[in-house]
Amino acid sequence: MKYIEEYRDKGLILKLSDHIKKSVTRNYDFMEVCGGHTSAIHRFGIPSLLPPEISLISGPGCPVCVTATDFIDKAIAYSQRENVTIVTFGDLIRVPGSSSSLEKEKTKGADIRIVFSGLEALNIAKSEPDKTVIFLGIGFETTAPGTAVTVRTAREEGLENFLLLSAHKVMPPVMDAIVKDGIKIDGFICPGHVATITGSHIFNFLPEKYKLGCVIAGFEPTDLLQSVLMLVRQINTKSPDVEIQYSRAVTPDGNLIAQNQLSEVFEPCNANWRGFGNISASGLRLRKEYAAFDAEKRIPVIIQKHRGNPSCICGDILRGLKKPDDCSLFRKACTPENPVGACMVSSEGACNSYFKYHS
Amino acid sequence: MSEIVTLNHGSGGKQAHELIVNLFVKKFGMPQPLTDSAVLIEQGCTFAFTTDSYVVDPLFFPGGNIGKLALCGTVNDLSVSGAVPKYISASFIIEEGFPVKDLEKIAGSMAEEADKAVVKIVTGDTKVVEKGKCDKLFITTSGMGFIKPGFEPISTGKKIRPGDKIIVNGQLGDHAIAVLGARNNMSFSSSVVSDCTSLNHMIQSVLSECNQVHFMRDLTRGGLSAVLYELAQLSGFGITIDEISVPVDDPVRGLCEVLGFDPFNLANEGKVLIVAGRNEYEKILDILHSHPLGRKSALIGEVTNLNKGNIILNASSGGKRILDIPSGVQLPRIC
Numbered sequence: 001m002k003y004i005e006e007y008r009d010k011g012l013i014l015k016l017s018d019h020i021k022k023s024v025t026r027n028y029d030f031m032e033v034c035g036g037h038t039s040a041i042h043r044f045g046i047p048s049l050l051p052p053e054i055s056l057i058s059g060p061g062c063p064v065c066v067t068a069t070d071f072i073d074k075a076i077a078y079s080q081r082e083n084v085t086i087v088t089f090g091d092l093i094r095v096p097g098s099s100s101s102l103e104k105e106k107t108k109g110a111d112i113r114i115v116f117s118g119l120e121a122l123n124i125a126k127s128e129p130d131k132t133v134i135f136l137g138i139g140f141e142t143t144a145p146g147t148a149v150t151v152r153t154a155r156e157e158g159l160e161n162f163l164l165l166s167a168h169k170v171m172p173p174v175m176d177a178i179v180k181d182g183i184k185i186d187g188f189i190c191p192g193h194v195a196t197i198t199g200s201h202i203f204n205f206l207p208e209k210y211k212l213g214c215v216i217a218g219f220e221p222t223d224l225l226q227s228v229l230m231l232v233r234q235i236n237t238k239s240p241d242v243e244i245q246y247s248r249a250v251t252p253d254g255n256l257i258a259q260n261q262l263s264e265v266f267e268p269c270n271a272n273w274r275g276f277g278n279i280s281a282s283g284l285r286l287r288k289e290y291a292a293f294d295a296e297k298r299i300p301v302i303i304q305k306h307r308g309n310p311s312c313i314c315g316d317i318l319r320g321l322k323k324p325d326d327c328s329l330f331r332k333a334c335t336p337e338n339p340v341g342a343c344m345v346s347s348e349g350a351c352n353s354y355f356k357y358h359s
Numbered sequence: 360m361s362e363i364v365t366l367n368h369g370s371g372g373k374q375a376h377e378l379i380v381n382l383f384v385k386k387f388g389m390p391q392p393l394t395d396s397a398v399l400i401e402q403g404c405t406f407a408f409t410t411d412s413y414v415v416d417p418l419f420f421p422g423g424n425i426g427k428l429a430l431c432g433t434v435n436d437l438s439v440s441g442a443v444p445k446y447i448s449a450s451f452i453i454e455e456g457f458p459v460k461d462l463e464k465i466a467g468s469m470a471e472e473a474d475k476a477v478v479k480i481v482t483g484d485t486k487v488v489e490k491g492k493c494d495k496l497f498i499t500t501s502g503m504g505f506i507k508p509g510f511e512p513i514s515t516g517k518k519i520r521p522g523d524k525i526i527v528n529g530q531l532g533d534h535a536i537a538v539l540g541a542r543n544n545m546s547f548s549s550s551v552v553s554d555c556t557s558l559n560h561m562i563q564s565v566l567s568e569c570n571q572v573h574f575m576r577d578l579t580r581g582g583l584s585a586v587l588y589e590l591a592q593l594s595g596f597g598i599t600i601d602e603i604s605v606p607v608d609d610p611v612r613g614l615c616e617v618l619g620f621d622p623f624n625l626a627n628e629g630k631v632l633i634v635a636g637r638n639e640y641e642k643i644l645d646i647l648h649s650h651p652l653g654r655k656s657a658l659i660g661e662v663t664n665l666n667k668g669n670i671i672l673n674a675s676s677g678g679k680r681i682l683d684i685p686s687g688v689q690l691p692r693i694c
Contacts, residue, residue, distance in 0.1 A: 001609045004616060010603075010677045017677070045678020107365050116618075221676035337367060337374050347619065357680040 007220030016225035017049040023232045024053040029184060030231055031320050033175060034191035035062030035348025036219050042357035044221040054228060057320040058350035060174050060273065061191060063139040064091045065318060065342045065349045068272035070303060071167045072097035077301040078134050079110040086112040087121040088136040091346040096339060098306030118150030125162040134295050137166045142193040144168040144284055145258035148265035151293050163295040166285055169271055172202050173282035179210050183320050187213030187231040192246040199254030200242050207240035218246035265290055274342055275315030314341035317350050324354040331355065373684050392593055394514035395576060396440040398506060405511055407442035409433060410501040418496060420541040422553030425498055426465035428628060430472040431557045433502040438559040439575040439631055441510030441566065444476060444502055450484040452497040476557035509570060516574040519594040523573055523662040524640035526633045528647055529655040531583055532611040532625035551610050554629035561650045562631065569643055571636030578630040584623045586632050587670045588684035597667050600660035600682065603675040634662065
């Protein structure tokens with residue numbers, strides 16, 4: 001298949017793998033902060049192509065995995081109200097809240113529907129005017145512009161029964177938090193889709209402030225291996241920088257139209273992250289001009305604070321401190337069909353990827 | 360096991376297997392291993408007996424409809440057990456208000472497919488329920504067929520040995536993508552047509568000339584991954600699969616990339632996996648290649664003595680990884 005197979009060329013892949021093996025001079029710990037990367041790394045068997053000196057650590061890049069329990073609890077609380085339809089992307093319905101999940105509530109009869117895009121949620125609101133349709137907006141700079149367009153369209157069309165519950169987040173503050181936390185890494189494999197929207201410049205603070213290497217990577221096996229090689233070279237030559245490997249999609253300035261859509265509808269806010277707690281200016285909420293579409297403002301709900309399963313180490317995994325194998329629940333109490341932590345739910349979660357692709 | 364039945368229990372993956380084994384098999388005292396058809400011996404005669412329910416949405420999709428599916432599915436369940444399918448029953452649960460015109464089309468397809476497969480629909484039942492009590496139309500078909508001497512162990516895989524070769528009769532994923540594309544709420548359309556068809560003539564052409572077919576399964580719900588998992592569990596041996604040799608057509612591959620699906624997990628309705636003895640696999644491939652339903656047949660892997668009970672995938676990237684049974688309903692990625 002054109003534009004895919006070229007990047008999966010076995011000869012090129014083995015050559016890159018060989019280059020990496022010849023280039024290593026020490027141990028290297030690299031963190032990927034995109035769930036798409038975590039999934040691709042395991043799907044293509046990338047660890048089996050790397051020398052033992054290189055460890056890839058999965059960071060907080062899967063939007064489902066970093067979604068805090070209180071967001072799920074809130075969505076469940078909304079789903080219990082009369083004439084409310086919850087509309088969500090698929091993975092989110094299985095994420096455990098403090099005592100239930102959207103999937104369980106759906107089975108009990110709550111009106112919870114899965115869509116592939118925000119605009120599909122709008123169509124539901126249009127065709128069922130008696131329902132209050134609440135769209136669960138999750139994801140990073142990649143998916144947030146889509147939600148922004150959805151909310152703008154709702155306003156333009158005067159839809160009064162469409163609301164957004166936003167858990168949208170932005171990437172740089174959590175990367176900053178990881179480094180400040182003292183987690184030992186030598187460089188970041190930076191998220192290619194996020195950077196397609198934002199431009200590469202949002203990562204400049206990492207080499208400037210912390211002397212950390214950054215390579216913005218694509219999602220094919222040659223992309224990932226080339227990115228690892230570029231990071232190894234940055235470290236070997238002690239020249240940390242933000243390099244763009246995924247140059248077929250990413251530019252220094254990014255997609256300005258998407259950025260404008262985003263900033264017209266959203267503004268930064270503090271946000272709760274599973275595993276990290278509250279991180280300042282790491283979330284996106286609707287601007288006051290769009291308050292009429294903000295579920296939390298239109299229909300406030302109160303939820304109780306709960307503690308999660310104390311044995312679950314999703315937080316440490318998301319912060320790159322531990323691997324799924326280190327968890328006492330992994331493969332035992334926590335499996336993809338019975339997830340205890342959010343990292344086991346999404347195909348992009350570190351625990352789910354480990355479960356599926358490792359013996 | 361969970362306290363309530365969820366959609367995951369109907370996906371053909373791990374939870375579906377658990378529900379069947381821990382509840383129905385236990386309550387009914389059924390013999391294991393579980394096979395696509397029961398293989399029964401009565402008064403010196405060996406026959407296969409099977410049943411399946413069809414709830415596809417939408418009822419009509421490119422390449423078929425629920426009736427064609429119900430007929431072919433049962434014919435295939437008998438065929439992969441090594442049987443020559445003979446008799447079919449058909450039961451209909453119909454929602455009130457359902458157009459008779461559509462029912463005629465569906466029954467017409469069933470009759471047409473029965474003719475092609477040379478099976479007879481000999482008995483059936485009809486129930487009509489109030490509006491909202493079922494989704495338009497559900498069909499259950501049962502079937503029976505006769506198994507010639509020597510083919511009894513095919514369904515249980517008792518003859519599988521390390522060194523056996525694994526074959527599929529063509530490209531994967533067409534049915535799932537065709538049905539998905541026909542759903543109103545999906546924002547894509549594609550040229551993909553369901554592979555829904557009866558495989559009995561093709562399978563019989565193999566069985567009539569070869570005696571080293573050690574195992575067969577049709578690759579329906581859960582797709583290739585679910586059948587490979589079953590094969591590894593059933594035989595206790597390891598399995599190696601070469602990703603690059605597994606046929607998947609470009610439109611399916613492309614949509615899988617976009618939607619985050621794995622073509623290995625997608626349902627097919629006209630594909631069979633054959634485990635063939637090492638001395639006969641080339642002959643089997645030749646026969647398949649000369650049949651219209653097997654032109655794209657491919658050797659995709661083999662049974663090994665290594666990594667017992669596991670499936671190792673040689674990824675086309677050159678890396679290696681474990682292939683696991685799909686869990687839950689396949690969900691699209693969101694980022």
